[in-house]
Amino acid sequence: MSLPTPRPTRHPWQRVDPPLHPVLFVNPQSGNGAAGRAGVADRARSRGINVVTLTPGQSLTTLVDVAVTSGADALGMAGGDGSLAAVAAAAASHALPFICVPAGTRNHFAADLGVDRRDVAGALDAFIEGVERRIDVGEVNDRMFLNNVSLAIYGEAVRQSAYRDAKVRTLLETAQRVLGPSRRVPALHLVDDEGREHVRLALVLVSNNPYALERPPARGTRPSLDGGQLGVVIIDTPDNGPHPPGRAWSTADLDVSAPGPVPAGIDGEAVDLQPPLHFAIRPMALRVRIPARRARTGHRP
Structure with missing residues (x-):
């Protein structure tokens, strides 16, 4: 059982200016508290990034919609692959850049993207000194998926x-x-x-x-x-x-x-x-x- 050899990356990374109004969403429950152990929220705030920490019962989709309506020009997510997909879907819908902070258990998307899964806080550098390119996403019945x-x-x-x-x-x-x-x-x-x-x-x-x-x-x-x-x-x-x-x-x-x-x-x-x-x-x-x-x-x- 084999697939045709996937084509290599066609679109190289390009240097970009940092966003003016970035927002990072943090799921403190993902990865058994990986974001908390890495001090992601505090490190993000020290870089001038607005941080939204999820609490039980909150709707991530609603929080992202509020951030976009309020003028966010870059969206990031510190969490697992499921929550990454929710924020990435909003970023794609509004043509905003998306930053993946690998604070989940497996972090499959981060690995395929080229983010160091062992350096959770280091992924925040994408907000300040980042490079950008475009990638594909999948859809099933109009619901987006990354993996x-x-x-x-x-x-x-x-x-x-x-x-x-x-x-x-x-x-x-x-x-x-x-x-x-x-x-x-x-x-x-x-x-x-x-x-x-x-x-x-x-x-x-x-x-x-x-x-x-x-x-x-x-x-x-x-x-x-x-x-x-x-x-x-x-x-x-x-x-x-x-x-x-x-x-x-x-x-x-x-x-x-x-x-x-x-x-x-x-x-x-x-x-x-x-x-x-x-x-x-x-x-x-x-x-x-x-x-x-x-x-x-x-x-x-």
Whole structure:
């Protein structure tokens, strides 16, 4: 199961002037308090960045809307991939630059963007001495995602409380339940790039640009974020017939049908999606900034 080799980055980083009215949103719960341990809020304020700290019950989307209405000219998020996507969606909608501060658990987007996941506070330098370029984003039913959308096994796994602390074990346990003797699987349907129908799917993973599945040491990462393609990985159930159980390809869009609501994980957040599901790539839709020193040292963007 392999994908075409993703194209290298086509758009280089460009030096930009610092924003005049930047706003950073901080989720103190993400990454077991990573932002607090790194002193992100205080360090941001010392740089002249307006800081909005989330408290339980607040709507991040509403807070971002207020910031944009009040004149913010750059938006940043210190949190996990799910909260990053919410702020990035607003940035894309208003053509504002977005700054990723890796204060989550996995920080997948930060890694693929070229941000040092070990230097949470250092990511704030993107506000002051930053470089910028445009990258793609994915959409499913008009909802934006930065990393991926998972359906079936993984989509069920992210709904379990054990997922955050034992992802692999939970995924395996979910797979065993779904693929066990009962053969109870979500009723998903799609047509692959060769025109073959799939109606007994155990896993569907749609990503914003393809992952490097067979090229160590880049396995599990995306070599490009501006290739203009979705990555699709599917795994069929064992009773799929004579065809190979897994397939991967890239495409500009994808449709998935189902008889009812589909449990999904969008950038690691559990949601229910209403079918039919339409996935699409939005090329070059998001302005992103990282510290200039990260681009100078040649880290993969």
